[in-house]
Amino acid sequence: MENVLITGGAGYIGSVLSKFLLNQGYSVTVLDNFRYNQNSLLDCCHDENFNIIRGDVIDEQIMSSSLKNQDFIIHLAALVGAPICDANKDDALSTNFESVKLLLKLRHKDQKILYPCTNSGYGIGEKGKFCTEETPLRPISFYGQTKVNSEKLILDDENSISFRLATVFGVSSRMRTDLLVNDFVKKAFKEKYLEIFEGHFQRNYIHIRDVVRVFLHGMKNFDKMKNQSYNVGLSDANLSKLELCKKIKEHISDFTFIESASGQDPDKRDYIVSNKKIENTGFKPKYSLDFGIDELIKCYTILPNQTYGNI
Ligand SMILES: NC(=O)c1ccc[n+]([C@@H]2O[C@H](COP(=O)([O-])OP(=O)(O)OC[C@H]3O[C@@H](n4cnc5c(N)ncnc54)[C@H](O)[C@@H]3O)[C@@H](O)[C@H]2O)c1
Numbered sequence: 001m002e003n004v005l006i007t008g009g010a011g012y013i014g015s016v017l018s019k020f021l022l023n024q025g026y027s028v029t030v031l032d033n034f035r036y037n038q039n040s041l042l043d044c045c046h047d048e049n050f051n052i053i054r055g056d057v058i059d060e061q062i063m064s065s066s067l068k069n070q071d072f073i074i075h076l077a078a079l080v081g082a083p084i085c086d087a088n089k090d091d092a093l094s095t096n097f098e099s100v101k102l103l104l105k106l107r108h109k110d111q112k113i114l115y116p117c118t119n120s121g122y123g124i125g126e127k128g129k130f131c132t133e134e135t136p137l138r139p140i141s142f143y144g145q146t147k148v149n150s151e152k153l154i155l156d157d158e159n160s161i162s163f164r165l166a167t168v169f170g171v172s173s174r175m176r177t178d179l180l181v182n183d184f185v186k187k188a189f190k191e192k193y194l195e196i197f198e199g200h201f202q203r204n205y206i207h208i209r210d211v212v213r214v215f216l217h218g219m220k221n222f223d224k225m226k227n228q229s230y231n232v233g234l235s236d237a238n239l240s241k242l243e244l245c246k247k248i249k250e251h252i253s254d255f256t257f258i259e260s261a262s263g264q265d266p267d268k269r270d271y272i273v274s275n276k277k278i279e280n281t282g283f284k285p286k287y288s289l290d291f292g293i294d295e296l297i298k299c300y301t302i303l304p305n306q307t308y309g310n311i
Contacts, residue, residue: 003027005070008077012176015040020212031066040174057099074114082141082266084310096146104157113160117151120144125271140268161218166233169292170208171299178309185296188248188255190305197263199242201270204233207287217283230278238272251293
């Protein structure tokens with residue numbers, strides 16, 4: 001049995017990933033400080049292959065003991081998103097960047113790292129031109145800068161893979177409604193109305209269950225894929241916010257949206273992305289935007305109309 005350490009494993013992605021890797025027969029250790037008081041991993045506690053450590057990724061002693069006997073490290077722990085990083089710059093720098101330096105200092109070189117970067121690192125793309133892994137990274141937000149700088153450290157240190165994730169959507173037991181698709185579907189379903197700004201700005205999207213599938217794909221094909229970055233998104237979903245709203249309206253017909261002249265995306269992200277490189281390794285996403293919108297409608301039928309996430 002192989003051992004995986006997931007830092008930030010109680011988060012939005014980590015909560016789905018931990019359960020998925022347990023089901024795939026891995027021994028999973030989660031290191032998380034439970035910053036949001038989340039209880040999303042309660043249903044893992046019965047599993048004898050599940051271990052939990054409550055602690056901080058910048059604590060050298062805790063990191064060092066968490067790393068013992070691990071074959072893979074998936075380093076998810078971070079302050080995620082531009083607003084929370086702008087509001088907590090020191091914390092964001094230590095969690096998102098200093099923790100990576102610590103991890104690289106403490107791991108044995110044969111321990112394999114998988115890292116989630118953000119494709120918002122591409123910043124403002126050139127009109128009509130797909131961003132590939134060769135496109136220069138120009139992150140605009142402080143969040144994006146911490147992630148891109150950490151990716152560089154990790155790839156320079158070798159025996160690692162970086163996935164540049166598109167905006168993730170879908171349901172997790174640690175829900176985030178501060179993500180674009182999750183937010184728009186919530187407003188469309190609960191309030192039937194949405195005002196959008198920068199409606200023509202384009203982005204790429206990926207379902208949370210395809211994110212966990214790509215980590216497994218990286219673990220299984222590590223030697224062929226290592227020391228490189230890969231964009232991970234739906235190739236048929238490079239959509240503007242307006243196009244996304246039209247797609248949501250196909251599922252929620254009594255929803256109306258208008259474009260507003262005011263308001264700004266803190267990431268200023270506006271780009272389209274090529275996912276050919278990861279597809280050429282044999283990875284194909286399984287979950288469409290339509291699937292995710294239907295799933296989110298079920299989720300919001302259950303959840304009260306509040307904000308969940310990194311606020
Ligand atoms: N969700 C997305 O759209 C997206 C896109 C690209 C990249 N990513 C990356 O994926 C990773 C996970 O994102 P997420 O959406 O699950 O976010 P999240 O905020 O839900 O998860 C982060 C987790 O890290 C934990 N954490 C925070 N500070 C910590 C610390 N100092 N020590 C230990 N644990 C700490 C939190 O408690 C939380 O469980 C992040 O690295 C993020 O940058 C996410």
